[in-house]
Amino acid sequence: MRKKSVAILMCLALAMAVSGCxxxxxxxxxxxxxxxxxxxxGEAQAxxxxxxxxxxxxEAPVLLTSVGQSxxxxxxKTMLDKNNIKCEKNSLATSADLEGIKTLMLAVGGSxxxxxxxxxxxxxxxxxxAELIGAADEQGIVIIAVHVxxxxxxxxxxxxxxxxxxxxxxxxxxxxxGDKDGLMKGLAAQAGIPFDxxxxxxxxxxxxxxxxxx
Numbered sequence: 001m002r003k004k005s006v007a008i009l010m011c012l013a014l015a016m017a018v019s020g021c022x023x024x025x026x027x028x029x030x031x032x033x034x035x036x037x038x039x040x041x042g043e044a045q046a047x048x049x050x051x052x053x054x055x056x057x058x059e060a061p062v063l064l065t066s067v068g069q070s071x072x073x074x075x076x077k078t079m080l081d082k083n084n085i086k087c088e089k090n091s092l093a094t095s096a097d098l099e100g101i102k103t104l105m106l107a108v109g110g111s112x113x114x115x116x117x118x119x120x121x122x123x124x125x126x127x128x129x130a131e132l133i134g135a136a137d138e139q140g141i142v143i144i145a146v147h148v149x150x151x152x153x154x155x156x157x158x159x160x161x162x163x164x165x166x167x168x169x170x171x172x173x174x175x176x177x178g179d180k181d182g183l184m185k186g187l188a189a190q191a192g193i194p195f196d197x198x199x200x201x202x203x204x205x206x207x208x209x210x211x212x213x214x
Contacts, residue, residue, distance in 0.1 A: 050188050050195035053171055056213040058103040058142045062087035066107050067129050068161040069114030072149045073107040075201065079148075080105070083209040092118060094128060095135035103212075104136045106145045108165045109153035122160055129164055137168040144211060145169040147184060148201050150177035162187070169193055173207050175200065 064080065064087045066073035073091055080087050087105065090097055098104070106129075115125060136143055145165040147153065166172060166187040171194045174184050179197065188195035196207050 068110030070109035070111035110158035
């Protein structure tokens with residue numbers, strides 16, 4: 001009787017080994033395949049290769065607009081002033097404002113307060129930006145995306161405006177604290193555009209200056 005019990009237990013153990021007895025795991029440290037894919041995607045984004053701007057690509061006349069209606073728009077204007085680069089400033093610019101423009105500057109960063117003051121919601125802002133950038137791209141206008149707000153300008157609201165700003169940009173400048181996850185670097189790599197990451201807002205000024213033809 002005991003031999004029969006042992007035999008039964010051995011059969012059960014063998015059956016469990018063959019069936020896998022639970023969720024199948026991959027060879028990579030026991031993670032499910034889906035989790036490994038997500039990890040690989042994050043690593044690829046972090047390892048994205050980009051190069052800084054090698055030569056000036058922009059020239060006046062310049063149109064500066066906000067993407068997300070944050071106060072960063074005013075900061076970018078100050079940075080242009082420090083380089084003696086004159087610009088037309090219109091936080092709610094549309095394609096109708098592109099006549100004669102050669103460079104479109106995008107100050108990227110969302111603000112619920114700013115959107116409210118401008119009388120526009122996030123979806124309306126996204127529609128405006130898509131229309132403006134699409135028209136600028138079709139007209140061959142140089143597009144420069146600037147994200148200067150750092151970590152404070154990341155989150156659910158601000159992140160809505162990042163991809164649309166980078167997809168058709170010709171150059172991007174980003175303060176490092178705002179791209180700890182490598183999102184903007186990855187988008188720049190995907191778009192194949194020059195990307196300069198700087199340590200502070202003050203460091204954006206010379207990068208902007210170098211982007212403009214003398």
